[in-house]
Each structure stands twice: as C-alpha cells, then as structure tokens.
Amino acid sequence: MQTPAPASASASAMPNPMPPLPPVISDTLPVRSKPLYAMAVPPLDGRGSKSDAARGVNRVADAGRLAASLCGPPHRPAGWWCARAARCIVGIQTVGTNRRGISGSMNGSPVKRRLAAIMSIDVVSYSAMMGADEEGTMRVLRTHRTAIDSSIRRHGGRIANTAGDSVLAEFGSPVEAVRSALDVQAGIDTRNNSLPPSQRMLFRIGVHLDDVIVQDNGDLLGEGVNIAARLQAAADPGGVMVSGEVAGQARAKMPEYGFERLGRPVMKNIVRTVEAFRVVSGARARQIARADVSSAPGAPHATAEKKAHISGFVIAAAVIAGLLGGGAVAWGIFAFSGGGPVGDGKEAEAIARRKAAEADAARKQAADDAEAARRKAAEADAARQQAAAAEAARRQAEQEAVDRRHKRANQTRSxxxxxxxxxxxxxxxxxxxxxxxxxxxxxxxxRGKFRRWAAGTHAATTATYVMLVDTVDAASVHLPLRRDDESEFLLEISSFTRNNAREWSSLAALGDSLYVTFKAVDGRSCFAFAKPGPARGDGLAWVMRGYHCVASGQSLVADRIALVIGTLKAR
Known part of the structure; x- marks a missing residue:
C-alpha cells in the first residue's frame, strides 16, 4: 500500500490549493477517478433505503479519514483545504441522512412534506343517484372515472386517494391542475349529452396550492387538502373553483379563461382566510378583463390597495396644489416688495389673492375627489358583499331542494x-x-300530515295513472309547486316513468299546471303532469301528479294535454 508523503516545508506556499488525488488513497477505499465529494456523498434523491443511508454514514467517516491521510493533520498549512473538505462532506451528508430519515425524528419516521397543487373531485347528489339506481350509477361513475384518471395522468398528476365518488389528486404544477380540471369537466359534459337525464352525472372540482404532508403510502394530509375539499364543495355543479394561490399562478398562463373573484367564503374548521375564484370562459371571461388576483392566503383585498393608491394620489395632488399656490403668493410678495415688473402694490395683492383662491379651490377639489373615490370603493365593496350573500343563499336553497327531493323519493318508496x-x-x-x-x-x-291516493288503468291503446298527495286536515299545508322539484319528481311517480320512459322534454307550463312529454319504450306518446290544488296559507291543500299515454302513432298536442289535465279532479 502506498502512503502519501509528508508535506514539505515548501508546501506552505500553497501554489495549488486543490491538489489532485493520488492513485491509491486509503486501505479502505478502492482506487477511483471520481473527486473526493463524489465518493463520499451518496445521492440525495430521497429514494434510498435505510440500509443505503446507513452505508452513506459510514462513507462519511471514510471521507474524513481520507482527508486526513491525504493532507495530514488539519493544522498543517498544506492540508487546510482537506480539513474543510471533510467538514463540508460531513455537513452535506448529515443533511442527506436527515432528509432520508436516519436522524430526522425520534421514531425513525419523519414527516415528509412538499409543495403541491391539490385537486378534489366529487359527484353532485351521489347519494340520491345511488338510492334511485345503484348499478346504473356505478356503471356511469366507472366510465367517468376512467376518463378522469387518464386526464390526471396526461397533465402530470397522480391520484393520491379515492373514496366512493371522490378523487384526490396531486400535481406538480397548479396550471396543469387547472387544465386537467377543465378537461375533466369538458369530457363529462360530452358524455352526459349521450345519456338520459336520470343518468347524467355532475361533478364539482376544487384546486388549491399548498404545502402538504405525504404519507408512506402516497396519501396526502394537511390543511391544504382540507381547503381543496372546501373549495370543491363551494363549486358550481359542473364547475371548477380555485384558491387565490392557484388563480395567481394560472391567470397569466391561461388568458382564454377568467378567474371570477367570489370573496372569502367561511370554510368550516379552516382558520386562515382563503380567497375563492370561479374559473369561467367565453364572454364571462372577457368581462372579467384580467381581474386582480391575490396570490397569498389572507392577503388584503386588491380593492383596498386601489383605494390606498387613489387616496395617496389625491393627497399628493392636494399637496402639490398647495405648494404651487404658496409659491405664487411668495412670488407676488417678492415682486411687490422688490419693485419688480409686476407694477404697483394693489396689482400684486390682487395676483396673490387670486393665486391663493386657486390653491384653495384645488385643495377642495382634491378633497372632493378623495371622498368620491372613497364612496365608490364603499359601493363596490357593498355590491360584492351583496353578490356573495345572494350566491350563498342560492347555494343553500339548491342544497335544501336536493335534500327535499331525496327525502321525498325515499318516502315514496317506503x-x-x-x-x-x-x-x-x-x-x-x-x-x-x-x-x-x-x-x-x-x-x-x-307541514302536517298527508295521505296519498292513486288510480290508474292500462289498456292496449291508452294508459292513465294519477296520484293525489292530499293533506289530512285543515292545519296541514302542502308545499307550492317548484319547477326545480317537479322536473325530477315526475320521474318518481311510478315505476313506469322511472324505468320505461325516454326522450323527456323540458318542463312546460299550462296555466298553473306543469308538464313534460316523453316516449314509452313501445313507441307511445305520453305526458307527465303536476296539477296544484286550492291555495291554503303559504302553500296548497293538495297536489295531483300523474301521466297519460295515447296509442302508438297518435300525437299529443297542447289542447289534448289541457283536456286530460282538466278532466282529472279531486272529490
């Protein structure tokens, strides 16, 4: 074995502070052409096992012995860089081992974190759809999930977790996360167009950018995941909702879309303030006109910043106007006292007064402008708050309608x-x-107690079915007819309309009644209707629903529909 020669006295001159390595460097390390740091430090890619990391620690010790063997004791002048190199190697390797979990925590299982764009996806009214048709709903969901998974992978994401109808995905880029969300919604719209209304499935999507905890199995945890879920719950059916962090990143890179500010919704169990933005396209995106986006959670509202800029500008204008006015007065006094070209004293005084009046008018105008700007900003804030309150009321009414339809469908079946x-x-x-x-x-x-009555007849040419939802006593009140309720409830009045109807039309009005037309599987033309009874309090005494089919080949016109509905009555 070759041993490095002791450093000579001439080495103190240090002509080359980084000498090359000798061919043989240690009795414990093989001959290599790589530099010292390449042999001492294992890759810090986070993929090594604990045994790999342990071997890396041993290599640190070897690196220290290597430095000493090459250059001698650290105090020797020619060996100063070797001691520093060994300490550097130990420092780098210690960081590496901490990242790879050798000494990062007491139990050997450190918390792994990374910045990620989190996408939360969920089906609208999934429980109601499963209650109506479990197998059909699962078939449709599987079709959508195949396309959703493909879109996530295509945009560089990965699926972190799934539970029933929900999907949690992770992306390295918030822009690609938004693009994937829009691609998912567009694909769902296309597939829904080929399905009957009862099988059409809508999704809500929320996207947030945050630091998250990554478990060993790939699951994501942390407040950022909860925020993405809250944004998803606040999104429109078929829509995409993002946080201010995501909107700030995506707006400039996706100019064909708009990010409509919805304020700072209150999110359950979320302490910090999160701004929410609805992603829109087309004419609405152009109306937004590249709206300002706050990219920091809890950042002050952009309007407040604009108000500060406006107020600062107005105050500066007032100060400048005052200075100009004061300068004019000074100049008039100077001209008067010095006997300059202004003329006699009276003319100078008139000029000074005029300039002072102009300065006062400028200051007053500046104050008026500042007040107008303040009022305008206050009106804009009030309008935003009113719009947010109206949107919250609309969402609450929508959710209440969904819950009401679900309870009523379950009641009908039981x-x-x-x-x-x-x-x-x-x-x-x-x-x-x-x-x-x-x-x-x-x-x-x-409100109160109810009872249902049914009557029907089915022949080769015609079929009629009528159901009367009746109040039991005068204290009971039926809800008034609601268009958003009736379009779905008409599907639930019998197994016939639920299982044997297709080509449903949109809901139409006929006097106080509502109706839709459809085709039976045997080709007969049919219509389903909802007819209100007498008014009672804030509702109705009863509501009659049903359907009527004519022979195949016959058509149903409005007069025929009106005649049938008018004939069906309660005693």
Missing amino acids: LSWADIPCAQSRIAAGQGMTCSASAEYDGVDG
Missing part, C-alpha cells in the same frame, strides 16, 4: 299501500280504473 274501492278514493276516478290509498305520514311534502 309507503305502504292498500287497494280500495274507487268510490272511497279522493280521486274522481274514471270507469275501468283501479284505486289504492297509502297510510298517513308526516310531512316531507309540507
């Missing part, structure tokens, strides 16, 4: 029915009809 003579029914049944009645139940249809 009612117990008994056949009765049609003479005992509250429905004025026609000849050939069979009648039944439900037990009394408490008010998913309004």
